[in-house]
Amino acid sequence: MPSRFPFEPLTLGAGQATENLGGRVRIGVIEGRAVFVAGDSFADVGEVSGGAVRADARVMFEQWNEIVDVHRRCVRGDFRELGGSVLENPLQAPRQVFAVGANYRRHIEEAGAHLPERPLVFTKFPSCLTGPTSPVELSSENVDWEVELVAVVGARADHVPPGRGWEYVSALTGGQDITDRVMQFDGGYPQFSLSKSLRTFGPVGPVLVTPDEFENPDDLALGCALNGRTQQAARTSDLVFSVPVLVEYLSSLCTLYPGDVIFTGTPSGVGAFMNPPRFLRPGDELISWVEGIGQLENRAVPVSVQAATTVPAVGGVWAGIGS
Numbered sequence: 001m002p003s004r005f006p007f008e009p010l011t012l013g014a015g016q017a018t019e020n021l022g023g024r025v026r027i028g029v030i031e032g033r034a035v036f037v038a039g040d041s042f043a044d045v046g047e048v049s050g051g052a053v054r055a056d057a058r059v060m061f062e063q064w065n066e067i068v069d070v071h072r073r074c075v076r077g078d079f080r081e082l083g084g085s086v087l088e089n090p091l092q093a094p095r096q097v098f099a100v101g102a103n104y105r106r107h108i109e110e111a112g113a114h115l116p117e118r119p120l121v122f123t124k125f126p127s128c129l130t131g132p133t134s135p136v137e138l139s140s141e142n143v144d145w146e147v148e149l150v151a152v153v154g155a156r157a158d159h160v161p162p163g164r165g166w167e168y169v170s171a172l173t174g175g176q177d178i179t180d181r182v183m184q185f186d187g188g189y190p191q192f193s194l195s196k197s198l199r200t201f202g203p204v205g206p207v208l209v210t211p212d213e214f215e216n217p218d219d220l221a222l223g224c225a226l227n228g229r230t231q232q233a234a235r236t237s238d239l240v241f242s243v244p245v246l247v248e249y250l251s252s253l254c255t256l257y258p259g260d261v262i263f264t265g266t267p268s269g270v271g272a273f274m275n276p277p278r279f280l281r282p283g284d285e286l287i288s289w290v291e292g293i294g295q296l297e298n299r300a301v302p303v304s305v306q307a308a309t310t311v312p313a314v315g316g317v318w319a320g321i322g323s
């Protein structure tokens with residue numbers, strides 16, 4: 001079993017209590033609050049800033065630069081053990097969640113298809129986003145996995161000039177673009193957005209990492225394993241349309257806002273194209289990773305049926321209509 005947090009912890013020597021930690025900026029969310037994560041410990045952004053920065057995860061992309069600045073002031077004493085705390089969905093209030101299909105070169109060429117001339121874009125509804133260790137609810141017997149690098153927009157963006165897309169990305173994280181394949185292709189016409197937006201169909205995390213933390217943010221390993229067996233393994237250098245190009249393209253058509261999300265596409269190895277096809281079954285454990293970011297662990301479970309909407313008792317206004 002791979003460790004839950006494979007990224008390297010900060011190494012803290014004795015006597016560093018008042019020194020700058022100089023560690024990597026990794027931001028997660030615990031109980032709705034933005035936190036710095038280091039190994040198996042975390043520090044509350046609001047507390048470290050002395051209240052100068054709001055820790056509310058729903059607004060953290062509006063003050064991202066301030067949060068990254070606060071990280072420089074972290075000292076060892078600010079951190080406490082994760083213990084039973086759970087890292088939650090770090091993307092809590094995006095206005096828009098874009099996703100891209102057919103975007104890994106090797107995967108398309110293997111399928112004998114031609115490379116797309118422009119990005120194939122669809123949306124995932126924000127309500128499907130869920131945490132890095134949250135369960136994935138199986139809406140049918142045809143629910144599939146798609147590991148993806150996920151980019152988060154850092155500033156309002158309109159018509160970003162070629163070559164400047166990275167300047168508008170505040171963070172990278174990992175994600176799964178879970179898909180109900182029957183819903184996607186049944187009914188005569190394919191539909192992407194709904195079939196990829198059912199409850200729990202968007203695990204993301206475990207943390208947000210600023211692009212400048214990577215030696216080369218355009219060449220990251222990513223993959224996923226089902227019950228310990230690797231299903232997908234690729235590098236983002238194989239993307240047809242890279243992260244900055246996607247930002248430039250989308251911003252030429254739509255206004256992008258801080259906190260908006262872009263799922264950048266998945267490489268080969270999804271269940272629908274296996275022979276025979278293999279889809280998620282209750283109890284399956286799906287582990288997904290992106291180099292330098294960490295891993296998601298999502299267990300497949302049956303759909304949880306919520307209590308039905310309360311039906312008004314017969315009487316009152318209804319009795320009047322019926323009479």
Ligand code: ZN
Nearest residue numbers: 146177265266
């Ligand atoms: Zn996808």
